[in-house]
Structures are given as C-alpha cells and as structure tokens.
Amino acid sequence: MARLLLTTVVFQITFILFTALPSWAKTVEYNLTIAQEKVNITGKSVQAMTINGTIPGPALRFREGDRARIHVKNTMNVETSIHWHGLLVPPGMDGVPFVSFPPIAPGATFTYAFTLRQSGTYWYHSHTSLQEQSGVYGGIAIEPRGGKPHRGKDHVVVLSDWTDDDPHAVLRTLRRGSEWFAIEKGSGQSIIGAARIGMLGDYFSRELQRMPPMDIADVAYDHFLANGKSELTIPAAPGETVRLRIIDGSATTFFHLTYAGGPLTIVSADGQDVRPVKIERLLIGVAETYDVLVTVPRSGAFELRATAHDASAFASIWIGSGKRRAAPAMPKPNLYQTMGGLTMKRLFALTPAGTMGMSDGAVEAGTLDKPGMMPMHGMDHGKDSKSMDHSGHTMDHGSMKGMDHKSQTMDHGSMKGMEHPMTTAGQEAVDRNGRRFGTRFGLLASDVSSSRDIAADGVDPRRPGPPYDKLRALRSTALPRGKSVREIRLTLDGDMERYIWLLNNKALSETDSILIKKGEIVRFIMINRTMMHHPMHLHGHFFRVINGQGNHAPLKHTVDVEPMSTTVIEFYANEFGDWFFHCHLLYHMKAGMAGLVHYDGYNLYPELAKVRPQLYKESWYVWGETTALSNMAEASITLSDTRNIISLMGEVGWEEVDRNEWEALLTWDRYVNRFFTYFIGVDVFGERSETEDTRGVLGFTYLLPLNIETRIWADDDGGWRGGLHKVSDLTPRLALFGEYEYDSHEKSEARAGLAYTVSKSFSLVGQWHSEFDWGGGLQIRF
Numbered sequence: 001m002a003r004l005l006l007t008t009v010v011f012q013i014t015f016i017l018f019t020a021l022p023s024w025a026k027t028v029e030y031n032l033t034i035a036q037e038k039v040n041i042t043g044k045s046v047q048a049m050t051i052n053g054t055i056p057g058p059a060l061r062f063r064e065g066d067r068a069r070i071h072v073k074n075t076m077n078v079e080t081s082i083h084w085h086g087l088l089v090p091p092g093m094d095g096v097p098f099v100s101f102p103p104i105a106p107g108a109t110f111t112y113a114f115t116l117r118q119s120g121t122y123w124y125h126s127h128t129s130l131q132e133q134s135g136v137y138g139g140i141a142i143e144p145r146g147g148k149p150h151r152g153k154d155h156v157v158v159l160s161d162w163t164d165d166d167p168h169a170v171l172r173t174l175r176r177g178s179e180w181f182a183i184e185k186g187s188g189q190s191i192i193g194a195a196r197i198g199m200l201g202d203y204f205s206r207e208l209q210r211m212p213p214m215d216i217a218d219v220a221y222d223h224f225l226a227n228g229k230s231e232l233t234i235p236a237a238p239g240e241t242v243r244l245r246i247i248d249g250s251a252t253t254f255f256h257l258t259y260a261g262g263p264l265t266i267v268s269a270d271g272q273d274v275r276p277v278k279i280e281r282l283l284i285g286v287a288e289t290y291d292v293l294v295t296v297p298r299s300g301a302f303e304l305r306a307t308a309h310d311a312s313a314f315a316s317i318w319i320g321s322g323k324r325r326a327a328p329a330m331p332k333p334n335l336y337q338t339m340g341g342l343t344m345k346r347l348f349a350l351t352p353a354g355t356m357g358m359s360d361g362a363v364e365a366g367t368l369d370k371p372g373m374m375p376m377h378g379m380d381h382g383k384d385s386k387s388m389d390h391s392g393h394t395m396d397h398g399s400m401k402g403m404d405h406k407s408q409t410m411d412h413g414s415m416k417g418m419e420h421p422m423t424t425a426g427q428e429a430v431d432r433n434g435r436r437f438g439t440r441f442g443l444l445a446s447d448v449s450s451s452r453d454i455a456a457d458g459v460d461p462r463r464p465g466p467p468y469d470k471l472r473a474l475r476s477t478a479l480p481r482g483k484s485v486r487e488i489r490l491t492l493d494g495d496m497e498r499y500i501w502l503l504n505n506k507a508l509s510e511t512d513s514i515l516i517k518k519g520e521i522v523r524f525i526m527i528n529r530t531m532m533h534h535p536m537h538l539h540g541h542f543f544r545v546i547n548g549q550g551n552h553a554p555l556k557h558t559v560d561v562e563p564m565s566t567t568v569i570e571f572y573a574n575e576f577g578d579w580f581f582h583c584h585l586l587y588h589m590k591a592g593m594a595g596l597v598h599y600d601g602y603n604l605y606p607e608l609a610k611v612r613p614q615l616y617k618e619s620w621y622v623w624g625e626t627t628a629l630s631n632m633a634e635a636s637i638t639l640s641d642t643r644n645i646i647s648l649m650g651e652v653g654w655e656e657v658d659r660n661e662w663e664a665l666l667t668w669d670r671y672v673n674r675f676f677t678y679f680i681g682v683d684v685f686g687e688r689s690e691t692e693d694t695r696g697v698l699g700f701t702y703l704l705p706l707n708i709e710t711r712i713w714a715d716d717d718g719g720w721r722g723g724l725h726k727v728s729d730l731t732p733r734l735a736l737f738g739e740y741e742y743d744s745h746e747k748s749e750a751r752a753g754l755a756y757t758v759s760k761s762f763s764l765v766g767q768w769h770s771e772f773d774w775g776g777g778l779q780i781r782f
C-alpha cells in the first residue's frame with residue numbers, strides 16, 4: 001500500500017512537471033519546409049527532397065523540459081510526415097502516417113507540439129514511403145535540464161547514404177532479384193572468386209544448403225555522407241576533446257567508425273548516458289545514435305572514418321586542422337564464410353520464409369542466443385519443438401527462467417568452423433565514393449569479395465559487431481516489480497531473392513496488431529533467421545536491451561538483431577497508444593518487416609480510423625525482360641506483391657525447324673516460402689499463326705539442394721511436365737545456366753548457355769537449345 005501511494009505521488013509530480021509548464025521551461029519553435037528540388041551531391045543534378053533547402057535538414061536544439069512547436073510545411077506534390085526518432089511524445093505526435101495521424105497532405109502544414117521529457121541525441125525523418133532515402137532527415141540535440149550545456153563543444157554528425165537513383169527504382173531492382181547492386185559494389189560471389197581464395201568448399205556447402213549468396217548490404221550507393229558531405233571538417237585545437245553526436249540517419253547503411261587519433265569514448269547510446277567506454281572500432285546501426293568523445297592528440301587533422309558496413313566506401317570527418325592523418329581502413333567482409341557442417345536435416349530444413357535452414361521447431365529463444373554469425377550445429381536438434389503460434393504472437397507464461405543470462409553470452413571465441421586463414425597483408429585501398437565497379441568489365445574486376453583483405457564479421461576483431469555488451473546505463477534501469485509479464489516472440493524472416501522481409505513470417509499487410517496492456521512488462525524475443533542485420537525500432541518507448549549488465553542494462557530505441565541470433569528487449573508498457581515497430585532498413589520496412597503495437601483499449605479518433613487501413617496496403621511491382629537471339633527469342637513480364645507472382649512468358653524459335661514454333665505460358669504463383677510455390681496457369685503453343693493446343697496447368701515449384709529450381713505441373717490433357725533449372729555464377733558478371741524439361745506429350749527439351757551482365761539492363765547471351773540449336777544475342781531488362 002505504501003509503495004502504491006509513493007508511486008501515485010511520483011506520478012502526480014511527474015504529471016505536474018510535464019503539464020504545468022514551470023517557469024524555466026520555454027517554448028522552442030521551428031519551421032521545417034519539405035520540398036522537392038534538384039540537388040547535386042555526386043556531380044550530377046538529380047531530383048531529391050530537402051528540409052529548409054538542405055540535406056540533411058537543420059539540427060534541432062532543445063533543452064529538456066522545453067515545449068517544442070514544430071511547424072512542418074509540405075510544399076511537395078506528395079504526402080509527407082516527420083517522425084521524431086527516439087523522442088517520447090504523445091501517440092498523435094509521433095508522425096507515422098496511418099499509425100499516429102493522417103499524413104501531411106501536399107500544400108498542408110502540420111504543427112507538432114510536445115514537451116521534451118528527455119535529453120540526448122536523436123533525429124527526425126520522414127516516415128512516408130521512401131522519402132528518407134531522398135533526403136528527409138536531420139539531427140536533434142537535447143541538453144539535459146540543470147546540466148551544463150554542451151553547445152559549442154558538441155557537434156551533431158548525421159551519417160547517411162546517398163544514391164542518385166530514384167529510391168523506388170532501387171526497390172524495384174531489389175524486388176526483381178537483380179544481382180546488379182552486388183556487381184556494382186563488388187560483393188558478387190562466384191565460383192572463380194571462391195576458388196581464388198580457397199573457399200570453394202564453403203561456396204558449394206552454401207549452395208548445397210540452398211542458401212542464396214550472403215551480402216551485408218542490399219544497395220549500391222553513390223556516396224556516404226556526414227552532414228550531407230563525403231568529407232566534413234570539425235574545428236578542434238590540439239589536445240582538445242570534442243563531443244560528437246553521431247546519428248546513423250541512413251536508409252540502409254551501418255557504419256564502422258575508426259579514428260586516427262586513438263580510441264573513441266562512448267558516453268551515450270541512443271540518447272541515454274552510459275558508463276564511458278573506450279572502443280577502437282564502433283559499429284553503429286541504422287537509426288542508432290552514439291555520443292562519442294574524441295581527442296585531437298596533437299596538431300593535425302585526424303580522420304574519423306565512417307566506413308559502410310560492406311566496406312564499399314566511406315565518409316570522412318576530419319577533426320582539427322593541418323596535416324591529415326587517415327584513420328585505419330576496414331577489411332572487407334568475408335562473404336563466403338558458411339557456418340557449421342552439413343546434415344541431411346539442414347539440406348532440407350524447410351523454413352517458412354527464412355533464407356537459412358532453420359525450421360520453426362528449432363526456433364527456441366536461447367538456442368540462438370549468440371550475437372553475430374554463429375555455427376548452426378546447435379540448431380539441428382529440434383528437440384521439444386513447439387510449433388509456433390502464428391496467430392496471436394502472445395505467450396503469457398510468466399515464467400522467465402533463464403531469460404537474464406541466456407542472451408548475454410558473447411562468446412566470440414568459440415565459433416567453430418570459422419578459422420579460415422585471414423590475410424592481414426596489403427590493405428587494399430577503399431575509395432571514398434561508392435559504386436566503382438559498374439563500368440569495369442575485366443573478368444574479376446568487380447570481385448572484391450574475394451580480395452585479400454577480408455575478415456569474418458563479428459569474429460575477427462577488425463570487424464566487430466555492435467558494442468552492446470559493453471553498454472552499461474549510469475542508473476538502474478530495472479523495471480517495476482510485481483507486474484505481469486508478457487512475452488512476445490518475433491521471428492525476423494526474409495527472402496533475399498524476392499526481397500520480402502517479414503515478422504513472424506508475415507508482411508505488415510498480412511498481420512494483426514501486436515497486443516499489449518498498459519501496466520505490464522512486455523518482453524520481445526527477437527529471433528533473426530536471416531543472414532542480414534535488422535535494426536529493430538520500437539516507437540514511443542525506450543526498452544532495456546538484455547546484455548549482461550543486469551539492472552544496468554542500457555535503454556535503447558533501436559537495436560540491431562544480428563544475423564542468426566536472438567536479442568531480448570523489455571519495457572514497462574506505460575505509453576498508452578498505437579506504436580509502430582519495424583526494421584529500420586528502409587526497404588525492409590517497406591517490404592513488410594513491420595508491425596503495429598497496440599495498447600488494449602486504445603481508440604482512434606474517427607479521422608485516423610478512416611485512413612488506418614492504408615497502413616496495410618500492399619505494393620505491386622512489375623518488371624520484364626526480353627532476349628533476342630539469332631535462333632530464337634524470349635520475353636517475360638512479371639507482376640508481383642508479397643504472396644502473388646503473376647507472369648507471362650513467351651518463346652519463339654526458328655532455327656532447325658520448318659516453321660516458327662512458339663509457346664506462351666501464363667501462370668499465377670502463390671508464394672509459400674523461398675522453397676515452395678504453387679501455381680495455376682495456361683500453356684498455349686503452336687506453329688506460325690496456328691494454335692496447336694491450349695492446356696490448363698496446375699503445379700508447383702520447389703528448390704532443391706545446390707539451389708536447383710524444379711517445376712512440375714499436370715495439365716488438363718492428362719499429361720505432365722517436369723523441369724530443372726540452375727544458374728551458376730562463374731564470375732560476378734558471367735553466369736552459366738542450364739535447363740532441362742521433360743514433357744509427357746512430346747519430347748524433352750534442354751538448353752544451356754552463358755550470360756554476361758553488361759549493365760543493370762543489358763546482358764549478352766549465347767545459348768544452345770535442343771530444338772533451335774545455337775544462337776547468340778542480347779537480353780534487355782526493364
């Protein structure tokens with residue numbers, strides 16, 4: 001009773017503080033105007049989106065306790081929004097279209113008003129479509145109440161990634177499964193590339209396990225930026241220590257930070273002070289912020305280098321002036337690294353949408369509790385395989401045994417199967433600019449993934465994972481006792497080739513809300529079953545990251561869930577409302593890796609309720625290709641969303657046959673997972689202008705070990721067809737392909753050939769066909 005009374009009193013005081021506007025609190029106003037305009041970042045003028053005419057927008061400065069009034073004016077011809085990333089605001093001020101409010105219409109102005117309940121480094125960005133990639137982001141710095149102001153001695157540094165391409169074109173390129181970005185940034189994997197560094201065994205082991213080639217970043221960028229520039233200078237005198245408020249405002253890029261003048265001292269993470277910790281290499285995830293102290297040891301300009309996670313390029317922040325001293329270069333990631341041995345179970349493990357051979361049965365919190373890439377030996381025994389509850393997600397077992405230590409073990413040393421020779425010799429130069437390989441046509445010119453200076457992520461200390469185990473909150477972050485605990489298990493799933501990204505195997509469009517109740521402790525157990533990092537962000541809350549620091553677990557708003565690992569977070573549910581929860585890789589979020597956290601009993605005002613369904617709208621993507629050869633021609637067009645793939649394919653051949661033979665196939669596939677789809681369709685074929693037959697077909701596709709695609713169908717004439725298809729990359733640009741098809745009505749058909757990728761849209765193709773003989777020509781993709 002006494003505790004209850006005390007709690008009430010504390011809440012009352014807090015309430016008064018935040019609502020009564022004490023005399024020292026002031027109102028701080030900003031006007032932000034979002035506009036479409038041309039910018040020139042790479043030497044080429046392209047359409048972008050700016051805030052008050054710049055990218056990034058202005059850094060907003062406040063003091064804790066201030067009242068913010070921010071007028072956001074939309075001068076564009078599309079809707080927009082601004083979300084205050086990491087700020088504790090009322091649900092209506094959070095700025096997520098259809099979740100917190102209806103979007104800001106073209107020509108409209110929306111005024112955000114909220115009291116700053118916190119201090120620290122945060123940022124803001126558009127939460128509409130892909131606008132963040134176009135430039136709609138900026139930094140926020142909030143001085144602590146009563147504390148000494150940092151102003152003048154601190155610098156907001158917003159890191160970001162830049163592409164001259166329209167972000168929608170970027171996403172379409174990803175959705176069609178194009179390997180172009182990998183070629184452009186040099187991360188394409190190939191048989192000859194693997195052989196070059198003696199990792200053919202790993203290459204085929206991966207193929208055998210039906211895994212796609214791993215990559216660390218999805219998109220090839222033109223530039224990486226610090227406050228909108230690839231080189232930034234921060235003044236500092238010799239011996240001076242400066243505080244950098246580093247914000248990763250990228251759409252998809254993690255950065256490794258290295259400093260020429262010694263270690264970095266982390267003093268704050270995601271705006272929350274932590275016990276100062278010195279670190280040589282800091283991996284900052286998308287949407288995270290770190291305040292770091294750097295000292296200029298003597299006269300000169302010392303480089304703080306922000307190298308993109310895939311080591312494709314970097315941005316430089318020069319601290320001080322005079323002679324330039326470069327920061328240590330990052331080795332490239334070893335992408336050929338596979339994990340663990342082969343078992344029959346792993347060969348055929350059917351994961352719902354995972355790119356890895358981990359079955360649902362093996363998904364137990366704890367079995368994967370190692371950060372970074374880990375051997376998968378532990379995943380094979382699907383002992384006590386409870387099938388996952390896909391419907392409700394909620395698991396109300398108050399038993400939390402083992403929770404507090406399982407996810408703490410960060411045993412980087414014990415990773416078997418990772419001891420591949422790693423050459424440390426000859427650091428190969430990394431350019432400051434991205435995309436260096438799009439125009440290099442040498443056989444292996446673009447193959448830096450098999451360069452000499454490579455290191456395994458999270459295992460080699462030169463490429464560390466995020467520093468979470470070292471973060472310790474200054475004050476206890478223990479949650480109130482005696483509350484009921486709700487455990488919510490979330491698998492992070494994806495299909496790299498179709499580029500769909502899911503939570504609990506569902507895209508946002510397919511989900512119900514994640515239901516929680518005010519006053520309970522909510523624990524998210526996030527199990528990443530993909531080979532990519534996912535920086536998961538919960539709006540409206542800080543959560544504790546269970547990291548081995550007990551009561552001093554750090555508070556964060558965004559946490560990287562590393563490939564094939566589990567991360568546990570927990571928070572006291574005390575921010576009544578609806579809040580977005582999603583992967584902060586922009587294209588992952590857009591592709592479906594998001595959910596809505598709903599407080600039981602929270603009601604929407606009618607205007608918002610009316611537009612809420614738009615949150616769940618699916619996007620369709622369309623692409624096509626046509627191949628014109630000397631002996632035959634082919635064309636296809638594909639229309640697809642998360643679960644549907646509608647495609648029309650046609651081919652016609654004229655060599656070695658008396659009359660032109662043609663076939664057209666229209667199919668509608670339902671995607672179940674990366675390994676299995678089923679379809680219905682119509683197959684029409686004939687000679688010249690005559691149709692020989694039209695058959696209805698019903699069938700499925702299945703992915704075999706070695707990534708061999710099979711397709712089997714039955715037709716309404718009582719026959720069937722079965723085919724095998726395989727593509728192997730000899731070099732990143734040169735692919736060998738083969739196909740064999742058996743048809744019960746007629747003879748079988750086979751083809752094989754080589755395709756050389758010239759650019760994003762063109763390939764040279766030479767192929768042999770069992771009916772139409774040899775031919776060569778061009779493929780065009782659109």
Ligand SMILES: [Cu+2]
Nearest residue numbers: 534583585588
């Ligand atoms: Cu993601």
